[in-house]
Amino acid sequence: MRQQDVHDELRARLHEAAGQHEPDRARILARLERGMAEEVRSDHRATRPPVFGWVRVVSATAAVACVLGVGGYAVASAVKDDAPQQTVATTATPEPSPDATSRAPVEPADPSPGETQETRKPSGTPTRQQPSATPTAQAPTAAGEEDGPLWSDGSVDPHSNDFWAQSDITLKTSEELTALTVRLQVAQTGGVTSTGAWRSLPEDDFTLTTEEKDGFLVYTWTLKEGRKVAKGEWVFAGQYDHERGGRDAADDRYTATGTAGGEQLAVKGDFASHSGDDASSDGDS
Structure with missing residues (x-):
């Protein structure tokens, strides 16, 4: 049998097993309850501090979560190759532009006492020179008839x-x-x-x-x-x-x-x- 066929058969079996697997949540919860009951018995109070008991409970809870997570990962891994892959494009969060802020403009700082501001005075209205009169030929002065x-x-x-x-x-x-x-x-x-x-x-x-x-x-x-x-x-x-x-x-x-x-x-x-x-x-x- 070819290696590709073996790989395909193994993948099919894993896919089938993953679909049939169902974690026994009742048994897991029963074990957690028994563990918590043992911690509260009177004959254990003098030998084990309560702090360590809570550590065991938290550890057990984390273990259950890991089992569930590993099981889900196995199922996902089994069907990963068979399911079509989709690429989702995500848009990065845009950074706000400095010019888009709604803050009021900052007033310019007053010049230091040692600095002097240049003050521009409006130039005076230019004096319009009167155009020189065009010389005209004067009529001669009559002396008589x-x-x-x-x-x-x-x-x-x-x-x-x-x-x-x-x-x-x-x-x-x-x-x-x-x-x-x-x-x-x-x-x-x-x-x-x-x-x-x-x-x-x-x-x-x-x-x-x-x-x-x-x-x-x-x-x-x-x-x-x-x-x-x-x-x-x-x-x-x-x-x-x-x-x-x-x-x-x-x-x-x-x-x-x-x-x-x-x-x-x-x-x-x-x-x-x-x-x-x-x-x-x-x-x-």
């Missing part, structure tokens, strides 16, 4: 009446002008309000503004960029109503600035009568 190739004159239109008037500015230029600004100032003598304005040059070449400022009704004509004024004589006129009666134009004035051949020009004047004019000498200043 004529400046180089530019000549001017101011007069009240002869068709004016007791309720309405027109102030005319006449300009003559012997050179082409690449820039020109004409300003008429009519003093507020009472009831002065604009009723319109015109010029002998093309209307689309100029921008006109009308406003009341510092006691004057002001008309301003400005030549548009890229436009030019040809050589010749040109008129700029402002029309307005006024209170009934003759109106004194002594405080009215005008200015004109322009550019010819890269040179800046400026003229100014008033509306008083000049010698040789047809107007009466009452308007002379």
Whole structure:
């Protein structure tokens, strides 16, 4: 007979014997009771201390437990090879993370007397430097009614009446002008309000503004960029109503600035009568 067959037969017999084995618990308990009864008899009290009696009882109990344990182990060993083995995965108990605690944060320790804390002061608001003004070309100061190739004159239109008037500015230029600004100032003598304005040059070449400022009704004509004024004589006129009666134009004035051949020009004047004019000498200043 092969060794494997002998091993299988022996295993089968052990398995059968283990299944039929039943420990006689009654006999074991009876022996324990008899042992305890002998310890309490009077004829043994003088010869054996009680302590040793309890030792025997404990020893006997341990022996019974060993017998039962050995019997169970034998049965388990007999059937161990026949039963399918199972592997149980266990998870180790996780260790608590230091960051998962619910303790309140510990306040930082106060610095020692010898240490000094650095205190940062907020930087002051930076001073904003005002940008320097871009230098602009200043208009030339007019000295009179004529400046180089530019000549001017101011007069009240002869068709004016007791309720309405027109102030005319006449300009003559012997050179082409690449820039020109004409300003008429009519003093507020009472009831002065604009009723319109015109010029002998093309209307689309100029921008006109009308406003009341510092006691004057002001008309301003400005030549548009890229436009030019040809050589010749040109008129700029402002029309307005006024209170009934003759109106004194002594405080009215005008200015004109322009550019010819890269040179800046400026003229100014008033509306008083000049010698040789047809107007009466009452308007002379």
